[in-house]
Amino acid sequence: MEGIMKELYDEISELNTVKEYKDRISQYVTKLKQQGLPDIASEINSLSEFYVNKLSKESTFDSMKQSQTSLLNYIENHIYFGEEVATNIGISIVRKIIANFHLFCKSLYKDSIHGKCSAEIKDNLSKIEIKNEYDVQQLMYPLIRAVFPDARLEKNEDSGHHTVREDIVIDSQNIIIELKCSRKTMNERSLSEEVAADIVHYNNKYIVFYIYDKENVIKNPHNFKKTYEGKMVGDKQIYVEILQPTLL
Template identity: 40%
Template structure:
């Protein structure tokens, strides 16, 4: 089964052959051919403006008609007539931009939702919000997932996978983009070395194309955030690995 653009290319190629049969200069046969071809182009592209432009340009002669058909082929091959994606579909580049922004600005959500003074006419009380605390990575995962799921409803949590001799669970998994988000939350008794070992193991065993390590460094065990991120932002075995670290100024 051919695609619509393949059909368009075949028709235009046939038109290029047909136009060679006309003598140079205007003729009654050429005028009829232009009329027929314009109607064909309108049906083929579902766009009256393409047919109208063809008629206007070819009034100058066969050379202009040939040039217009060549330009149509160039535009088709360049993807200018590809079907538009649904407005609610997010391409891969914008997907990763959104993920990156949500992760890098995670602390801003915490401030706006739980720490910023509340409006006097609201029913939420700052004292009640202060009772909410991110104690471990499960809490961080829950909050992060609540931010991502309205944007990517297909996102799932705690997704099991077969890692060979040892099974793994993806903290947050978005299958259609082959993306895993692994959440870490540091503890006072956790060392930076232990954290790097966990990340190294996950990066090696996780089979997905894109892996994000989101580290909520509540205990501030990472001594050099820039160096840590640089070390774990890499491409390894066709995996794109990115690391985002949030060190909260005010603990919640």
């Protein structure tokens, strides 16, 4: 089943004739049934129906385009199959996880621990302290992977200028999550330069920065975020989330 819905979405998006549309839908309905998904096949088949006006090819084409739009919306907004999530939904989920990461941390090791938990959990959770981006990565990665099973930890990539280290990569969504943690030797300008350099060198469609500013080097988080948030750099979409430890 892996990839079939994205494959269907991509193919249907490109179709521009009545015959191609009918043929592709028929092929995918058969494929879905073969993969043990008759209910989805039936839904796809139903949504793909359109009125054929024997007296007007133009009217038939317009009806087909309306059907095509409805079908694409269905796949995009309502279908989750294993590792497959429509990319526009995927980036929204990632941003939601990251925006609320501080709540996860607070619940995990700051809030009171249930009295019936094992001694190992009670003794060790209270000792957790985030000191660098690797600590952030270790805590965030399981959250991301629970939703996106193909998520993986950093890889090294030769950009042609220097080696770029990616922190959490979700290949199916074309997302890179870059984790940063401020240091005593860092100031806001150097942090900004790191972010700008990463934007240039990463080739993912979505670049999401999570900045754990434990040293409070960012004087105005709102303005810092606004500098990059939602900006398009070529075909790259940039997002930034900043957490300063006072929130925990």
